Amino acid sequence: MNPNRTIVLAKNVFQEVIRDHILYIIGFYAIILAIANRAIFEFAATTQDKIFLDFCLAAMNVIGLIIAIFIGTGLVNKEIEKRTILMLIAKPISRSEFITSKYLGLSGVLGVLLLAMTAIALVFLQLSKIVYPFTSFLIAVLFIFLQLTLITAIAITLGVFTSSLIATALTFxxxxxxxxxxxxxxxxxxxxxxxxxxxxxxxxxxxxxxxxLNLQNDAVYGMQAIPDVITLFGHGIYGLIYSFMLLAMAILIFLKKEF
Incomplete structure:
Protein backbone atom coordinates (compact mmCIF):
# COMPACT_ATOMS: atom_id res chain seq x y z
CA MET A 1 0.00 0.00 0.00
CA ASN A 2 1.39 3.39 -1.05
CA PRO A 3 0.94 5.95 1.80
CA ASN A 4 1.17 8.98 -0.52
CA ARG A 5 -1.46 7.59 -2.86
CA THR A 6 -3.71 6.75 0.09
CA ILE A 7 -3.43 10.30 1.45
CA VAL A 8 -4.31 11.77 -1.97
CA LEU A 9 -7.35 9.51 -2.21
CA ALA A 10 -8.37 10.37 1.36
CA LYS A 11 -8.11 14.07 0.52
CA ASN A 12 -10.45 13.54 -2.43
CA VAL A 13 -12.95 11.74 -0.18
CA PHE A 14 -12.70 14.58 2.35
CA GLN A 15 -13.37 17.23 -0.30
CA GLU A 16 -16.23 15.24 -1.80
CA VAL A 17 -18.00 14.87 1.55
CA ILE A 18 -17.43 18.55 2.41
CA ARG A 19 -18.95 19.56 -0.95
CA ASP A 20 -22.11 17.66 -0.05
CA HIS A 21 -23.07 20.54 2.29
CA ILE A 22 -21.95 18.67 5.41
CA LEU A 23 -20.57 21.92 6.87
CA TYR A 24 -24.11 23.34 7.02
CA ILE A 25 -24.48 21.02 9.99
CA ILE A 26 -22.17 23.34 11.94
CA GLY A 27 -24.73 26.12 11.58
CA PHE A 28 -27.49 23.71 12.60
CA TYR A 29 -25.49 22.80 15.72
CA ALA A 30 -25.14 26.48 16.66
CA ILE A 31 -28.90 27.02 16.23
CA ILE A 32 -29.91 24.05 18.40
CA LEU A 33 -27.45 25.14 21.10
CA ALA A 34 -28.98 28.61 21.10
CA ILE A 35 -32.49 27.16 21.40
CA ALA A 36 -31.44 24.64 24.05
CA ASN A 37 -29.62 27.28 26.10
CA ARG A 38 -32.73 29.46 26.21
CA ALA A 39 -35.06 26.55 26.95
CA ILE A 40 -32.86 25.06 29.66
CA PHE A 41 -32.53 28.45 31.35
CA GLU A 42 -36.33 28.85 31.35
CA PHE A 43 -37.23 25.40 32.65
CA ALA A 44 -34.19 24.25 34.65
CA ALA A 45 -32.43 27.37 35.88
CA THR A 46 -31.00 25.68 38.98
CA THR A 47 -29.27 22.88 37.04
CA GLN A 48 -28.64 24.79 33.81
CA ASP A 49 -24.86 24.36 33.84
CA LYS A 50 -24.73 20.56 33.87
CA ILE A 51 -27.74 20.06 31.62
CA PHE A 52 -26.42 22.42 28.94
CA LEU A 53 -22.91 20.92 29.08
CA ASP A 54 -24.44 17.46 28.77
CA PHE A 55 -26.54 18.64 25.81
CA CYS A 56 -23.50 20.11 24.03
CA LEU A 57 -21.66 16.78 24.14
CA ALA A 58 -24.75 14.70 23.36
CA ALA A 59 -25.59 16.82 20.31
CA MET A 60 -22.01 16.47 19.03
CA ASN A 61 -22.23 12.72 19.43
CA VAL A 62 -25.61 12.36 17.71
CA ILE A 63 -24.72 14.60 14.76
CA GLY A 64 -21.38 12.84 14.27
CA LEU A 65 -23.07 9.44 14.58
CA ILE A 66 -25.59 10.26 11.85
CA ILE A 67 -22.83 11.41 9.51
CA ALA A 68 -20.58 8.42 10.25
CA ILE A 69 -23.37 5.90 9.65
CA PHE A 70 -25.27 7.37 6.71
CA ILE A 71 -22.18 8.48 4.78
CA GLY A 72 -19.90 5.64 5.88
CA THR A 73 -22.25 2.87 4.76
CA GLY A 74 -22.62 4.47 1.32
CA LEU A 75 -19.02 5.40 0.56
CA VAL A 76 -18.19 2.10 -1.13
CA ASN A 77 -21.66 1.19 -2.42
CA LYS A 78 -21.96 4.59 -4.12
CA GLU A 79 -18.84 3.85 -6.17
CA ILE A 80 -20.18 0.41 -7.08
CA GLU A 81 -23.63 1.70 -8.09
CA LYS A 82 -22.15 4.49 -10.23
CA ARG A 83 -19.64 2.00 -11.71
CA THR A 84 -16.83 4.43 -10.92
CA ILE A 85 -15.22 1.60 -8.98
CA LEU A 86 -14.20 0.03 -12.31
CA MET A 87 -12.17 3.10 -13.27
CA LEU A 88 -10.53 3.28 -9.86
CA ILE A 89 -9.55 -0.38 -9.83
CA ALA A 90 -8.25 -0.10 -13.40
CA LYS A 91 -5.77 2.49 -12.15
CA PRO A 92 -2.71 1.53 -10.08
CA ILE A 93 -4.78 1.73 -6.88
CA SER A 94 -4.99 -1.29 -4.60
CA ARG A 95 -8.25 -2.23 -2.92
CA SER A 96 -6.65 -1.75 0.48
CA GLU A 97 -5.75 1.83 -0.48
CA PHE A 98 -9.32 2.38 -1.64
CA ILE A 99 -10.88 1.23 1.68
CA THR A 100 -8.28 2.96 3.86
CA SER A 101 -8.68 6.26 2.00
CA LYS A 102 -12.46 6.16 2.47
CA TYR A 103 -11.97 5.65 6.21
CA LEU A 104 -9.34 8.38 6.58
CA GLY A 105 -11.30 10.86 4.46
CA LEU A 106 -14.53 10.49 6.44
CA SER A 107 -12.60 10.50 9.73
CA GLY A 108 -11.04 13.80 8.64
CA VAL A 109 -14.50 15.26 8.01
CA LEU A 110 -15.67 14.13 11.44
CA GLY A 111 -12.57 15.65 13.02
CA VAL A 112 -13.20 19.04 11.36
CA LEU A 113 -16.87 19.00 12.36
CA LEU A 114 -16.03 18.13 15.97
CA LEU A 115 -13.45 20.91 16.14
CA ALA A 116 -15.98 23.42 14.81
CA MET A 117 -18.73 22.21 17.14
CA THR A 118 -16.34 22.27 20.11
CA ALA A 119 -15.45 25.89 19.35
CA ILE A 120 -19.15 26.80 19.14
CA ALA A 121 -19.92 24.98 22.39
CA LEU A 122 -17.07 26.76 24.18
CA VAL A 123 -18.37 30.13 22.97
CA PHE A 124 -21.85 29.37 24.31
CA LEU A 125 -20.44 28.12 27.61
CA GLN A 126 -18.36 31.27 27.95
CA LEU A 127 -21.22 33.64 27.04
CA SER A 128 -23.55 31.85 29.45
CA LYS A 129 -20.89 32.09 32.18
CA ILE A 130 -21.21 28.37 32.86
CA VAL A 131 -18.52 26.82 35.04
CA TYR A 132 -17.23 23.61 33.52
CA PRO A 133 -14.11 21.38 33.68
CA PHE A 134 -12.23 22.48 30.54
CA THR A 135 -9.76 19.56 30.46
CA SER A 136 -12.43 16.91 31.05
CA PHE A 137 -14.60 18.52 28.37
CA LEU A 138 -11.83 18.35 25.75
CA ILE A 139 -10.98 14.76 26.69
CA ALA A 140 -14.65 13.82 26.31
CA VAL A 141 -14.69 15.41 22.82
CA LEU A 142 -11.52 13.52 21.88
CA PHE A 143 -13.13 10.23 22.88
CA ILE A 144 -16.29 11.14 20.96
CA PHE A 145 -14.00 11.38 17.92
CA LEU A 146 -12.48 7.97 18.68
CA GLN A 147 -15.95 6.48 19.05
CA LEU A 148 -17.10 8.01 15.78
CA THR A 149 -14.04 6.75 13.88
CA LEU A 150 -14.81 3.28 15.25
CA ILE A 151 -18.42 3.60 14.07
CA THR A 152 -17.07 4.75 10.69
CA ALA A 153 -15.00 1.57 10.46
CA ILE A 154 -18.09 -0.50 11.30
CA ALA A 155 -20.18 1.38 8.72
CA ILE A 156 -17.61 0.92 5.95
CA THR A 157 -17.13 -2.78 6.77
CA LEU A 158 -20.86 -3.47 6.71
CA GLY A 159 -21.22 -1.26 3.62
CA VAL A 160 -18.71 -3.45 1.79
CA PHE A 161 -20.48 -6.61 2.93
CA THR A 162 -24.11 -5.68 2.17
CA SER A 163 -26.40 -2.97 0.77
CA SER A 164 -26.37 0.58 2.18
CA LEU A 165 -29.85 0.24 3.73
CA ILE A 166 -29.10 -3.00 5.57
CA ALA A 167 -25.65 -1.74 6.55
CA THR A 168 -27.19 1.42 8.03
CA ALA A 169 -29.65 -0.59 10.15
CA LEU A 170 -26.92 -3.00 11.31
CA THR A 171 -24.53 -0.19 12.20
CA PHE A 172 -27.19 1.51 14.31
CA LEU A 213 -15.12 5.62 24.73
CA ASN A 214 -17.99 7.49 26.37
CA LEU A 215 -16.64 10.04 28.86
CA GLN A 216 -19.64 12.35 28.72
CA ASN A 217 -20.73 11.66 32.30
CA ASP A 218 -17.15 12.12 33.53
CA ALA A 219 -16.97 15.53 31.85
CA VAL A 220 -20.35 16.65 33.20
CA TYR A 221 -20.44 15.11 36.67
CA GLY A 222 -16.79 14.23 37.36
CA MET A 223 -16.11 17.96 37.27
CA GLN A 224 -12.63 18.82 38.51
CA ALA A 225 -11.00 15.38 38.65
CA ILE A 226 -8.72 14.58 35.70
CA PRO A 227 -9.33 10.95 34.55
CA ASP A 228 -6.58 8.38 35.08
CA VAL A 229 -4.12 8.72 32.20
CA ILE A 230 -3.32 4.99 31.99
CA THR A 231 -7.01 4.10 31.83
CA LEU A 232 -7.64 6.72 29.15
CA PHE A 233 -4.67 5.48 27.14
CA GLY A 234 -5.92 1.89 27.38
CA HIS A 235 -9.41 2.84 26.22
CA GLY A 236 -7.98 4.86 23.33
CA ILE A 237 -5.76 1.99 22.18
CA TYR A 238 -8.76 -0.35 22.43
CA GLY A 239 -10.73 1.87 20.04
CA LEU A 240 -7.85 2.17 17.58
CA ILE A 241 -7.15 -1.58 17.53
CA TYR A 242 -10.82 -2.40 17.04
CA SER A 243 -11.01 0.07 14.13
CA PHE A 244 -7.85 -1.44 12.59
CA MET A 245 -9.31 -4.96 12.83
CA LEU A 246 -12.55 -3.85 11.20
CA LEU A 247 -10.70 -2.13 8.34
CA ALA A 248 -8.62 -5.27 7.81
CA MET A 249 -11.87 -7.26 7.63
CA ALA A 250 -13.37 -4.74 5.18
CA ILE A 251 -10.28 -5.01 2.96
CA LEU A 252 -10.44 -8.82 2.97
CA ILE A 253 -14.13 -8.78 2.01
CA PHE A 254 -13.51 -6.17 -0.68
CA LEU A 255 -10.62 -8.16 -2.15
CA LYS A 256 -13.00 -11.05 -2.82
CA LYS A 257 -15.65 -8.90 -4.47
CA GLU A 258 -16.01 -9.13 -8.22
CA PHE A 259 -17.26 -6.25 -10.38
Missing part, protein backbone atom coordinates in the same frame (compact mmCIF):
# COMPACT_ATOMS: atom_id res chain seq x y z
CA UNK A 173 -27.86 -1.84 16.00
CA UNK A 174 -24.15 -2.36 16.73
CA UNK A 175 -23.94 1.16 18.16
CA UNK A 176 -26.90 0.59 20.48
CA UNK A 177 -25.68 -2.85 21.59
CA UNK A 178 -22.10 -1.63 21.94
CA UNK A 179 -23.16 0.89 24.57
CA UNK A 180 -24.76 -1.77 26.79
CA UNK A 181 -22.39 -4.74 26.39
CA UNK A 182 -21.25 -4.55 30.03
CA UNK A 183 -24.89 -4.42 31.16
CA UNK A 184 -25.63 -7.49 29.02
CA UNK A 185 -22.83 -9.43 30.72
CA UNK A 186 -24.15 -8.42 34.15
CA UNK A 187 -27.67 -9.44 33.10
CA UNK A 188 -26.39 -12.82 31.92
CA UNK A 189 -24.80 -13.46 35.30
CA UNK A 190 -28.03 -12.53 37.08
CA UNK A 191 -30.00 -15.13 35.11
CA UNK A 192 -27.74 -17.90 36.49
CA UNK A 193 -28.32 -19.70 33.20
CA UNK A 194 -25.02 -21.00 31.70
CA UNK A 195 -26.31 -20.79 28.11
CA UNK A 196 -27.50 -17.20 28.50
CA UNK A 197 -24.28 -16.25 30.30
CA UNK A 198 -22.14 -17.73 27.50
CA UNK A 199 -24.24 -15.89 24.91
CA UNK A 200 -23.84 -12.52 26.65
CA UNK A 201 -20.10 -13.14 27.08
CA UNK A 202 -19.83 -13.90 23.36
CA UNK A 203 -21.66 -10.66 22.53
CA UNK A 204 -19.27 -8.76 24.80
CA UNK A 205 -16.25 -10.23 23.01
CA UNK A 206 -17.61 -9.67 19.50
CA UNK A 207 -19.29 -6.27 19.81
CA UNK A 208 -17.24 -3.15 20.52
CA UNK A 209 -17.48 -1.92 24.12
CA UNK A 210 -18.41 1.66 23.24
CA UNK A 211 -18.91 2.58 26.90
CA UNK A 212 -15.10 2.71 27.16
Missing amino acids: AVYLMGNITQDLVALGRLTENPAVERFTQALYLILPDLSR
Whole structure:
Protein backbone atom coordinates (compact mmCIF):
# COMPACT_ATOMS: atom_id res chain seq x y z
CA MET A 1 0.00 0.00 0.00
CA ASN A 2 1.39 3.39 -1.05
CA PRO A 3 0.94 5.95 1.80
CA ASN A 4 1.17 8.98 -0.52
CA ARG A 5 -1.46 7.59 -2.86
CA THR A 6 -3.71 6.75 0.09
CA ILE A 7 -3.43 10.30 1.45
CA VAL A 8 -4.31 11.77 -1.97
CA LEU A 9 -7.35 9.51 -2.21
CA ALA A 10 -8.37 10.37 1.36
CA LYS A 11 -8.11 14.07 0.52
CA ASN A 12 -10.45 13.54 -2.43
CA VAL A 13 -12.95 11.74 -0.18
CA PHE A 14 -12.70 14.58 2.35
CA GLN A 15 -13.37 17.23 -0.30
CA GLU A 16 -16.23 15.24 -1.80
CA VAL A 17 -18.00 14.87 1.55
CA ILE A 18 -17.43 18.55 2.41
CA ARG A 19 -18.95 19.56 -0.95
CA ASP A 20 -22.11 17.66 -0.05
CA HIS A 21 -23.07 20.54 2.29
CA ILE A 22 -21.95 18.67 5.41
CA LEU A 23 -20.57 21.92 6.87
CA TYR A 24 -24.11 23.34 7.02
CA ILE A 25 -24.48 21.02 9.99
CA ILE A 26 -22.17 23.34 11.94
CA GLY A 27 -24.73 26.12 11.58
CA PHE A 28 -27.49 23.71 12.60
CA TYR A 29 -25.49 22.80 15.72
CA ALA A 30 -25.14 26.48 16.66
CA ILE A 31 -28.90 27.02 16.23
CA ILE A 32 -29.91 24.05 18.40
CA LEU A 33 -27.45 25.14 21.10
CA ALA A 34 -28.98 28.61 21.10
CA ILE A 35 -32.49 27.16 21.40
CA ALA A 36 -31.44 24.64 24.05
CA ASN A 37 -29.62 27.28 26.10
CA ARG A 38 -32.73 29.46 26.21
CA ALA A 39 -35.06 26.55 26.95
CA ILE A 40 -32.86 25.06 29.66
CA PHE A 41 -32.53 28.45 31.35
CA GLU A 42 -36.33 28.85 31.35
CA PHE A 43 -37.23 25.40 32.65
CA ALA A 44 -34.19 24.25 34.65
CA ALA A 45 -32.43 27.37 35.88
CA THR A 46 -31.00 25.68 38.98
CA THR A 47 -29.27 22.88 37.04
CA GLN A 48 -28.64 24.79 33.81
CA ASP A 49 -24.86 24.36 33.84
CA LYS A 50 -24.73 20.56 33.87
CA ILE A 51 -27.74 20.06 31.62
CA PHE A 52 -26.42 22.42 28.94
CA LEU A 53 -22.91 20.92 29.08
CA ASP A 54 -24.44 17.46 28.77
CA PHE A 55 -26.54 18.64 25.81
CA CYS A 56 -23.50 20.11 24.03
CA LEU A 57 -21.66 16.78 24.14
CA ALA A 58 -24.75 14.70 23.36
CA ALA A 59 -25.59 16.82 20.31
CA MET A 60 -22.01 16.47 19.03
CA ASN A 61 -22.23 12.72 19.43
CA VAL A 62 -25.61 12.36 17.71
CA ILE A 63 -24.72 14.60 14.76
CA GLY A 64 -21.38 12.84 14.27
CA LEU A 65 -23.07 9.44 14.58
CA ILE A 66 -25.59 10.26 11.85
CA ILE A 67 -22.83 11.41 9.51
CA ALA A 68 -20.58 8.42 10.25
CA ILE A 69 -23.37 5.90 9.65
CA PHE A 70 -25.27 7.37 6.71
CA ILE A 71 -22.18 8.48 4.78
CA GLY A 72 -19.90 5.64 5.88
CA THR A 73 -22.25 2.87 4.76
CA GLY A 74 -22.62 4.47 1.32
CA LEU A 75 -19.02 5.40 0.56
CA VAL A 76 -18.19 2.10 -1.13
CA ASN A 77 -21.66 1.19 -2.42
CA LYS A 78 -21.96 4.59 -4.12
CA GLU A 79 -18.84 3.85 -6.17
CA ILE A 80 -20.18 0.41 -7.08
CA GLU A 81 -23.63 1.70 -8.09
CA LYS A 82 -22.15 4.49 -10.23
CA ARG A 83 -19.64 2.00 -11.71
CA THR A 84 -16.83 4.43 -10.92
CA ILE A 85 -15.22 1.60 -8.98
CA LEU A 86 -14.20 0.03 -12.31
CA MET A 87 -12.17 3.10 -13.27
CA LEU A 88 -10.53 3.28 -9.86
CA ILE A 89 -9.55 -0.38 -9.83
CA ALA A 90 -8.25 -0.10 -13.40
CA LYS A 91 -5.77 2.49 -12.15
CA PRO A 92 -2.71 1.53 -10.08
CA ILE A 93 -4.78 1.73 -6.88
CA SER A 94 -4.99 -1.29 -4.60
CA ARG A 95 -8.25 -2.23 -2.92
CA SER A 96 -6.65 -1.75 0.48
CA GLU A 97 -5.75 1.83 -0.48
CA PHE A 98 -9.32 2.38 -1.64
CA ILE A 99 -10.88 1.23 1.68
CA THR A 100 -8.28 2.96 3.86
CA SER A 101 -8.68 6.26 2.00
CA LYS A 102 -12.46 6.16 2.47
CA TYR A 103 -11.97 5.65 6.21
CA LEU A 104 -9.34 8.38 6.58
CA GLY A 105 -11.30 10.86 4.46
CA LEU A 106 -14.53 10.49 6.44
CA SER A 107 -12.60 10.50 9.73
CA GLY A 108 -11.04 13.80 8.64
CA VAL A 109 -14.50 15.26 8.01
CA LEU A 110 -15.67 14.13 11.44
CA GLY A 111 -12.57 15.65 13.02
CA VAL A 112 -13.20 19.04 11.36
CA LEU A 113 -16.87 19.00 12.36
CA LEU A 114 -16.03 18.13 15.97
CA LEU A 115 -13.45 20.91 16.14
CA ALA A 116 -15.98 23.42 14.81
CA MET A 117 -18.73 22.21 17.14
CA THR A 118 -16.34 22.27 20.11
CA ALA A 119 -15.45 25.89 19.35
CA ILE A 120 -19.15 26.80 19.14
CA ALA A 121 -19.92 24.98 22.39
CA LEU A 122 -17.07 26.76 24.18
CA VAL A 123 -18.37 30.13 22.97
CA PHE A 124 -21.85 29.37 24.31
CA LEU A 125 -20.44 28.12 27.61
CA GLN A 126 -18.36 31.27 27.95
CA LEU A 127 -21.22 33.64 27.04
CA SER A 128 -23.55 31.85 29.45
CA LYS A 129 -20.89 32.09 32.18
CA ILE A 130 -21.21 28.37 32.86
CA VAL A 131 -18.52 26.82 35.04
CA TYR A 132 -17.23 23.61 33.52
CA PRO A 133 -14.11 21.38 33.68
CA PHE A 134 -12.23 22.48 30.54
CA THR A 135 -9.76 19.56 30.46
CA SER A 136 -12.43 16.91 31.05
CA PHE A 137 -14.60 18.52 28.37
CA LEU A 138 -11.83 18.35 25.75
CA ILE A 139 -10.98 14.76 26.69
CA ALA A 140 -14.65 13.82 26.31
CA VAL A 141 -14.69 15.41 22.82
CA LEU A 142 -11.52 13.52 21.88
CA PHE A 143 -13.13 10.23 22.88
CA ILE A 144 -16.29 11.14 20.96
CA PHE A 145 -14.00 11.38 17.92
CA LEU A 146 -12.48 7.97 18.68
CA GLN A 147 -15.95 6.48 19.05
CA LEU A 148 -17.10 8.01 15.78
CA THR A 149 -14.04 6.75 13.88
CA LEU A 150 -14.81 3.28 15.25
CA ILE A 151 -18.42 3.60 14.07
CA THR A 152 -17.07 4.75 10.69
CA ALA A 153 -15.00 1.57 10.46
CA ILE A 154 -18.09 -0.50 11.30
CA ALA A 155 -20.18 1.38 8.72
CA ILE A 156 -17.61 0.92 5.95
CA THR A 157 -17.13 -2.78 6.77
CA LEU A 158 -20.86 -3.47 6.71
CA GLY A 159 -21.22 -1.26 3.62
CA VAL A 160 -18.71 -3.45 1.79
CA PHE A 161 -20.48 -6.61 2.93
CA THR A 162 -24.11 -5.68 2.17
CA SER A 163 -26.40 -2.97 0.77
CA SER A 164 -26.37 0.58 2.18
CA LEU A 165 -29.85 0.24 3.73
CA ILE A 166 -29.10 -3.00 5.57
CA ALA A 167 -25.65 -1.74 6.55
CA THR A 168 -27.19 1.42 8.03
CA ALA A 169 -29.65 -0.59 10.15
CA LEU A 170 -26.92 -3.00 11.31
CA THR A 171 -24.53 -0.19 12.20
CA PHE A 172 -27.19 1.51 14.31
CA ALA A 173 -27.86 -1.84 16.00
CA VAL A 174 -24.15 -2.36 16.73
CA TYR A 175 -23.94 1.16 18.16
CA LEU A 176 -26.90 0.59 20.48
CA MET A 177 -25.68 -2.85 21.59
CA GLY A 178 -22.10 -1.63 21.94
CA ASN A 179 -23.16 0.89 24.57
CA ILE A 180 -24.76 -1.77 26.79
CA THR A 181 -22.39 -4.74 26.39
CA GLN A 182 -21.25 -4.55 30.03
CA ASP A 183 -24.89 -4.42 31.16
CA LEU A 184 -25.63 -7.49 29.02
CA VAL A 185 -22.83 -9.43 30.72
CA ALA A 186 -24.15 -8.42 34.15
CA LEU A 187 -27.67 -9.44 33.10
CA GLY A 188 -26.39 -12.82 31.92
CA ARG A 189 -24.80 -13.46 35.30
CA LEU A 190 -28.03 -12.53 37.08
CA THR A 191 -30.00 -15.13 35.11
CA GLU A 192 -27.74 -17.90 36.49
CA ASN A 193 -28.32 -19.70 33.20
CA PRO A 194 -25.02 -21.00 31.70
CA ALA A 195 -26.31 -20.79 28.11
CA VAL A 196 -27.50 -17.20 28.50
CA GLU A 197 -24.28 -16.25 30.30
CA ARG A 198 -22.14 -17.73 27.50
CA PHE A 199 -24.24 -15.89 24.91
CA THR A 200 -23.84 -12.52 26.65
CA GLN A 201 -20.10 -13.14 27.08
CA ALA A 202 -19.83 -13.90 23.36
CA LEU A 203 -21.66 -10.66 22.53
CA TYR A 204 -19.27 -8.76 24.80
CA LEU A 205 -16.25 -10.23 23.01
CA ILE A 206 -17.61 -9.67 19.50
CA LEU A 207 -19.29 -6.27 19.81
CA PRO A 208 -17.24 -3.15 20.52
CA ASP A 209 -17.48 -1.92 24.12
CA LEU A 210 -18.41 1.66 23.24
CA SER A 211 -18.91 2.58 26.90
CA ARG A 212 -15.10 2.71 27.16
CA LEU A 213 -15.12 5.62 24.73
CA ASN A 214 -17.99 7.49 26.37
CA LEU A 215 -16.64 10.04 28.86
CA GLN A 216 -19.64 12.35 28.72
CA ASN A 217 -20.73 11.66 32.30
CA ASP A 218 -17.15 12.12 33.53
CA ALA A 219 -16.97 15.53 31.85
CA VAL A 220 -20.35 16.65 33.20
CA TYR A 221 -20.44 15.11 36.67
CA GLY A 222 -16.79 14.23 37.36
CA MET A 223 -16.11 17.96 37.27
CA GLN A 224 -12.63 18.82 38.51
CA ALA A 225 -11.00 15.38 38.65
CA ILE A 226 -8.72 14.58 35.70
CA PRO A 227 -9.33 10.95 34.55
CA ASP A 228 -6.58 8.38 35.08
CA VAL A 229 -4.12 8.72 32.20
CA ILE A 230 -3.32 4.99 31.99
CA THR A 231 -7.01 4.10 31.83
CA LEU A 232 -7.64 6.72 29.15
CA PHE A 233 -4.67 5.48 27.14
CA GLY A 234 -5.92 1.89 27.38
CA HIS A 235 -9.41 2.84 26.22
CA GLY A 236 -7.98 4.86 23.33
CA ILE A 237 -5.76 1.99 22.18
CA TYR A 238 -8.76 -0.35 22.43
CA GLY A 239 -10.73 1.87 20.04
CA LEU A 240 -7.85 2.17 17.58
CA ILE A 241 -7.15 -1.58 17.53
CA TYR A 242 -10.82 -2.40 17.04
CA SER A 243 -11.01 0.07 14.13
CA PHE A 244 -7.85 -1.44 12.59
CA MET A 245 -9.31 -4.96 12.83
CA LEU A 246 -12.55 -3.85 11.20
CA LEU A 247 -10.70 -2.13 8.34
CA ALA A 248 -8.62 -5.27 7.81
CA MET A 249 -11.87 -7.26 7.63
CA ALA A 250 -13.37 -4.74 5.18
CA ILE A 251 -10.28 -5.01 2.96
CA LEU A 252 -10.44 -8.82 2.97
CA ILE A 253 -14.13 -8.78 2.01
CA PHE A 254 -13.51 -6.17 -0.68
CA LEU A 255 -10.62 -8.16 -2.15
CA LYS A 256 -13.00 -11.05 -2.82
CA LYS A 257 -15.65 -8.90 -4.47
CA GLU A 258 -16.01 -9.13 -8.22
CA PHE A 259 -17.26 -6.25 -10.38
